[in-house]
Amino acid sequence: MKLIKILFPLIVLVTTAVVAQSNTGVSYVDYVNPLVGSDSEFALSNGNTYPAIATPWGMNFWTPQTGKMGDGWGYTYDALKLRGFKQTHQPSPWINDYAAFSLFPETGKLKINEDERASWYSHKAEISKPHYYSAYLADYDVTTEITPTERGAQFRFTFPESKKSHILVDGFFKGSMVKIIPEERKIIGYCRNNSGGVPGNFHNYFVLVFDKDFDEILTWKKEKEEKEQTSYNKVAEGYHVGAAISFSTKDGEQVTAKVASSFISLEQAEINLKREIGDDTFNQTKEKAAAAWNKELGRMEVAGGTVEEYRTFYTALYRVLLFPRKFYELNAANEIVHYSPYNGEVLPGYMFTDNGFWDTFRAVFPFFTIMYPEYLSNVMQGLVNTYNESGWLPEWASPGHRDCMIGSNSAINIADAYLRGIRGYDIETLYEAVVKNSTRKGPVNSVGRFGAEFYNNLGYVPYDVGVNENAARTLEYAFADWSIAELGEALGKPKKQVKLFRERSLNYKNVFDPKIGFMRGKNKDGSWATTYTPDKWGDAFTEGAAWHWTWCVFHDPLGLAEDFGGVAKMRSRLDDVFTAAPTFNDSYYGQQIHEITEMLVADMGQYAHGNQPIQHAIYLYNWLEQPWKTQMHVRNVMDKLYSSAPDGLCGDEDNGQTSAWYVFSAAGFYPVTPGTGEYALGSPLFKSVKMHLRNGKTFTVNAPNNSKENIYIDEVQKNGNSYTKNYITYDDIMSGATYNFSMKNTPNKSRGTAKEAKPYSMSVTKK
Known part of the structure; x- marks a missing residue:
């Protein structure tokens, strides 16, 4: 025991030195703990892995x-x-x-x-x-x-x-x-x-x-x-x-x-x-x-952190690189073939499975867009095959269509892949598929759009027509519609069709109640549902409450701010998320579900990082003229809710999404709005992050005076020039740009507050 105590500090010193080197000989697997998240059970998830x-x-x-x-x-x-x-x-x-x-x-x-x-x-x-x-x-x-x-x-x-x-x-x-x-x-x-x-x-x-x-x-x-x-x-x-x-x-x-x-x-x-x-x-x-x-x-090379931070980072990255799994094989002639989990035939081409787009559209697929464009191209080919074999795009596949979660979020990642220049698949078939998805429900409720007839006619899915989780569906359909509009415009589709989807992308406004400053369920006759409380989980929402879903306007945060009555009012409500008492109404479920418990034990007010809908909300301060609050909250979540230990995750990991949040956040930015090619700034965790891209270039984030106390961004330089925006771009990443962050222990409350600093928002015409 004494020998172990003596040797451990020496091991840590050697380990730190090895990882800090840009050395292709580093054994990154030695920093991964696959047991992360396995300290879980039905009643409480620390990852459910x-x-x-x-x-x-x-x-x-x-x-x-x-x-x-x-x-x-x-x-x-x-x-x-x-x-x-x-x-x-x-x-x-x-x-x-x-x-x-x-x-x-x-x-x-x-x-x-x-x-x-x-x-x-x-x-x-x-x-x-x-x-x-x-x-x-x-x-x-x-x-x-x-x-x-x-x-x-x-x-x-x-x-x-x-x-x-x-x-x-x-x-x-x-x-x-x-x-x-x-x-x-x-x-x-x-x-x-x-x-x-x-x-x-x-x-x-x-x-x-x-x-x-x-x-x-x-x-x-x-x-x-x-x-x-x-x-x-x-x-x-x-x-x-x-x-x-x-x-x-x-x-x-x-x-x-x-x-x-x-x-x-x-x-x-x-x-x-x-x-x-x-x-x-x-x-x-x-x-x-x-x-x-x-x-x-090794494509992600980090330096200037603690040993535990290296372990947590590479463990998270390992989780990101597990799903969606390959579901194809190479036959005797070395041809790519697959057994179709949709029609039971053996067919040529790629197939992938074990993925829920409800989770992974947020950060996993945007990570592939940057780091694994070839793999993502193959996944897109797999989606083409899925559509041809089943008539629908998958939303939760394991191995075929499963009735789990909501939304038609495959459209979001199809659009993001194509708009970022990833090719090698039949985009016309995929466009046909996402349009079909928007018209009706598929073979199970999670495929296509459950409640599409109401959404397309009324502009929202009503609370009182038998479609569960209706307000959440409205919000997710609206973002998917924005993605379809962007993709349709890039493909030169008829202007009338593009306009229709762009108008539908504003349907989020129909389930926002400006009088109370929350999303909520709305009846078919236009009246608000009377069973509502802001902390009521489920019902009009999916595994969350209005506290969590109100922020799910990924494509138009400033449009949402207008509905709030201005940036200040929206920001005040977002502040409330972290300071409000963690009350909950579980009457819809009839019991305290594990996601509620996970919110309670985190002691972060109404913030529920263990479930995906609110994970991007911390980054919205970049639109709300106080980016320093993003920096504060991001570092707090990374420090408090993540580690490499068996209880080192919070809530459901779900195909790598919660880990992808950490990987992006540790690098200093996050894809709030897949499809824009913009990534909102946070607070980089390491003194150096290098992303070795498949095009042979390296994107670098340097924060040399970063520390546990110096969590606030004072200044940013891009390739040696002053940079004042609250986001970085896909083009900058792909070109191998270098961003240098000067970090301090007190916030710079003047940086990033100008209109020009804000990331994309559909309601604002950007120059």
Whole structure:
């Protein structure tokens, strides 16, 4: 213990020095903690994440399993036992998993039931990195190691001396098959478990190859309410099946399993295994996975912070680079193909999934626009394929259309990508799709626009017509309409059509009540809903209250200020968010939902950073002539609500959005209005941030006198010249500009207050 106390400060000093260097040899994965956010449960979320052992945007993730099969909380930090190491595709516990199966080693008496086989383990004997996971199973004296590829992984099990060592392959419930092929040291099979959004022929085919002969084999089968029935048959198929292989081991003997899967076929799973792993050793796969992560994490190079700030930053960046996942494969001819989660066919081209645009339109996709234009181009091609295969754009895909959240926010990111010059996809088809989206509801309420007929005729979705969360829908549809108008204008679409969408983008005004200074639900006859209170969660809003949704006018903050009665009145109400008592009205839900609890425990008034609708609001002071308040609040949120620890997130992480907020904010700016190519200034966290762009240039933010006290911007220079605006531009970033920030411990209340300093707002004609 004393030795650790002596060495730790030395380690910190060395670590700080290494990270501070612009050195391509830096192992960024060593600063990532995949356990972040895993200290969560149904009642309170600190992220609602699990340790995803994966490559960036991998088709498959792997994770240790503490929860029961089918539990959305598959890994929770305070659990005491592990029951499996599973392939997972879960984007959030609320959406739950699909195509999961697991491996698990044992010694002694073979235990198949997941409750009975679960082993004690400790975080003291656990290593979790993006490219590598290890855990010691105390009940069996076995260490399990995992290292991933895009569509597979290698497992390495270190056994004790035992005449009865086993490895289980659990195919999970809702339909599975296993087949043991002893002469090839192989197990093949499939699993069909899912939580919705799949065609009838959905399968995840898997193949596992071991490097040790099997002494004994066993399969088991379980129907819904029955116990497991074991046999020595090589094949099992049914509701829930699995396989076990057994052998004797020497002390310290390592057994390796190479595994890959496919949504197309068993043959394709074999192709994936051969292509991605082949003859590689476990350590070679591990080195490749680490290199993949270091390449992507290293595109953001930060210096001049604490070790914990580096850890928090790169952990957040890791989270941003997980979704939307690749849902395509390369066939024997090296052609890109995909199983369609929409029509069940195997088709050419890209496909991506596990993404909710309701979350990711805010910062994740704007980050891709800057840092990953090629990847985003492929995602856009995937959206074209989704539309062609289902007739609709996805809003929450996992793997197909899921009825979750609101809005038609795919339009926002399609417009932003095209307007920023990203090409390589059929934009005409996507324009057709976003226009169709605006006309009616799709196959589920979250696809297309639920309540579109009212919105298009009345200018809002009424409170009393049976469309839930109506005011929130109105606000999100309005911003999507602004995006469609901008895209239509860029594509040279008929002026009448562009004008229609631009006029509809002002529909936010129809659910704003200037008498009270809040958004609220409005009835079909034009009267205000009488059940309203500003702190009523749900009802007219989505997972929030008027305190949070009033600011969701991304494209026209100054137009909203006019409705308030002026900048000063809007600013006063925004100030109230952070000082008002954290009251809440949960009558719509009938209980205190976890998002409410997360707001309460943060002790930040009515500010609810744990849920996405209000995350941009801090930056609105850039429009409201007091940008120094943005700087103050941004740094407070970064310091208070984020860390690399298991409770280091607040609320639902949801596909990387909450982490993307941190990545942008730590760099000193944030995309309040995707589609404009402008990013509102905040308060950079580090003394230096370098963004190494795909065009070969580097965008740099320097803040040399930055500190925990010096959080306020005194002056800004762009390429050596004085810069007085409250935003930076996409063109400046892409050109590799250098911004120098002079920071102080007291606010400069004169900088950024002029009209010319304000970012884009639709109601103001900009010169």
